[in-house]
Amino acid sequence: MFTRIPTVLRSQEIIDKAFSRASKVEEPYHPHKEVRIRKEIQDRISSIEGSTVFYLRKMVKKFPSNDTLHPFYRNLLDLMFDLDQYKISLSKLDRTASKIEEFSTQKIRQLKYIPVIAEMNKIMREYYGRVASLIGDLDSDLSFLGRCRDFMKQVPEIEQNDPTFIIAGMPNVGKSSLLSRITTATPRIAPYPFTTQSIYIGYMERNGRRIQVIDTPG
Structure with missing residues (x-):
């Protein structure tokens, strides 16, 4: 049912991958250095935008x-984690992707009118810092979604x-023992709390x- 949900990266992993990929972008030689640097920075911004927005x-x-979700699954998942927070976290990922798209377009357009290389590099640093901040703000949401994904799988x-x-x-009141007695299931049973992990x-x-008959963690 939920087997196709990919691994959820933490915010620093997303940042590191996007920035590492962008660092490999290089423009070929151009007789006007300012033209080459401008295009290289624009391409690096596009690379970071593409990586982060695609992942989110x-x-x-x-x-x-x-x-x-089918009502049965929705009720089941709501027993295991906060579905309202689940919805909020996914919405935050989508909004952050839109913010990165908007900020990237703004900076690429701004670079067109900057003639000085030092100012171009300043814009690039501003862009890197802003994107890192936006992704960093998602860390608690990504961590929460990672736990949701682990359970859902x-x-x-x-x-x-x-x-x-x-x-x-x-916990430890015999739910799994009851399941094994009345059905064909063979759950893991042990005399300590929280044995049922799935x-x-x-x-x-x-x-x-x-x-x-379903035995739930508890």
């Missing part, structure tokens, strides 16, 4: 939308049309119909 938009696209495919019971309760599903037959 990919995250927004690959994570399932809260509004399109453990969620097995659930038959949405089968009658379903969820076993919920405090969702387990078992099935049982009643009156010729299959019933789905």
